[in-house]
Amino acid sequence: MSRRDRVALALKDVLPIMLAYFPLSITFGVLAAASGVPWHTSIFSSIWIYSGGAQFMLISMLDTATAPTTIIATILLVNMRHILYGATMGPNLAHWREPLKWLAAVGLTDESFVVTYNRAAAGEKLAPSYYLTFALAAYGSWIAGTVVGAGIGEIVPSEAAAVLSFALPALFLALLFAGERTLPHLLAACTGAALATLAGLMNLGGIGLISGGLIGATAGQLLYRQRSRISKQAKS
Amino acid sequence: MESQLWIIFLIGAGTYLFRAGSLVLGSRVQWSERTKEWLSYVSPAVLGALLGPLLLLDEGQWVPIKGNIMLLAAIPTIAVAWWTRRLLLTVTAGIACFAVLYYFM
Numbered sequence: 001m002s003r004r005d006r007v008a009l010a011l012k013d014v015l016p017i018m019l020a021y022f023p024l025s026i027t028f029g030v031l032a033a034a035s036g037v038p039w040h041t042s043i044f045s046s047i048w049i050y051s052g053g054a055q056f057m058l059i060s061m062l063d064t065a066t067a068p069t070t071i072i073a074t075i076l077l078v079n080m081r082h083i084l085y086g087a088t089m090g091p092n093l094a095h096w097r098e099p100l101k102w103l104a105a106v107g108l109t110d111e112s113f114v115v116t117y118n119r120a121a122a123g124e125k126l127a128p129s130y131y132l133t134f135a136l137a138a139y140g141s142w143i144a145g146t147v148v149g150a151g152i153g154e155i156v157p158s159e160a161a162a163v164l165s166f167a168l169p170a171l172f173l174a175l176l177f178a179g180e181r182t183l184p185h186l187l188a189a190c191t192g193a194a195l196a197t198l199a200g201l202m203n204l205g206g207i208g209l210i211s212g213g214l215i216g217a218t219a220g221q222l223l224y225r226q227r228s229r230i231s232k233q234a235k236s
Numbered sequence: 237m238e239s240q241l242w243i244i245f246l247i248g249a250g251t252y253l254f255r256a257g258s259l260v261l262g263s264r265v266q267w268s269e270r271t272k273e274w275l276s277y278v279s280p281a282v283l284g285a286l287l288g289p290l291l292l293l294d295e296g297q298w299v300p301i302k303g304n305i306m307l308l309a310a311i312p313t314i315a316v317a318w319w320t321r322r323l324l325l326t327v328t329a330g331i332a333c334f335a336v337l338y339y340f341m
Contacts, residue, residue, distance in 0.1 A: 086255050108259065185277065200293045
């Protein structure tokens with residue numbers, strides 16, 4: 001495959017993601033403006049963080065005046081899932097030059113990971129021209145949407161902004177239920193939800209998110225291990 | 237304002253280090269199965285922890301299920317996510333359901 005073909009293939013693969021990112025980041029820009037975040041701050045957030053879930057969470061947490069350390073710890077905990085993506089993707093880029101690997105990491109979002117990893121899993125060798133075209137196009141679409149959203153944010157009526165506030169829970173629900181959904185995954189989610197809600201009722205919001213994440217993940221893994229032990233016993 | 241920029245800076249730097257560190261390391265060493273397994277459950281657990289208070293509470297107070305528009309709108313949203321597995325479609329359908337409930341309840 002020539003370099004030109006790889007670029008064309010990347011553009012074909014990335015198009016659905018660009019179409020999803022653009023309106024979602026407009027929503028982000030509008031919501032940020034509605035909760036009083038200055039336009040340059042939301043654009044900076046899209047360029048520098050480039051993680052939709054994290055950025056939406058950030059505006060909702062700024063809105064409820066959570067302590068900065070809690071905000072940072074919670075969001076970084078949520079984004080720890082990227083370690084999994086990097087570790088899984090890494091072997092496919094082993095033949096790349098070192099600086100290009102560091103560049104590729106910028107584009108490692110949930111959706112980009114899923115699509116490009118599927119290419120690699122199908123047995124294709126990931127070339128820098130393919131991967132970087134893909135990453136850059138998705139990144140550009142995300143930033144462009146934010147610029148539009150932040151620009152029109154001021155003129156969007158407050159009722160529309162109230163309706164758009166469901167974008168965040170809807171995105172979380174989408175990420176949760178469109179991903180892996182085995183019983184252990186659902187147990188992890190329910191444990192997390194129960195602990196965080198309980199902590200919220202006791203006005204311990206931040207602690208609830210972190211302990212919900214840590215204990216929920218552990219509960220999910222324990223159930224998974226128990227189930228795979230039982231199925232192994234059944235087989236032997 | 238100043239603190240907002242710092243928060244964004246630290247979150248972005250941390251997220252990039254997660255991505256780059258694991259990618260660069262991942263191209264060299266193999267992670268233990270147990271660690272990878274645990275990490276795969278972190279994301280649903282945290283998503284659950286975020287959703288719980290968002291859907292059930294309002295400023296630390298329990299919202300009665302009957303009048304809880306967020307929770308009611310979550311049900312069709314989950315259905316769409318479950319059957320289509322499409323991110324954009326789910327978010328759009330979710331907002332549409334929420335809008336209907338918001339105006340008619």
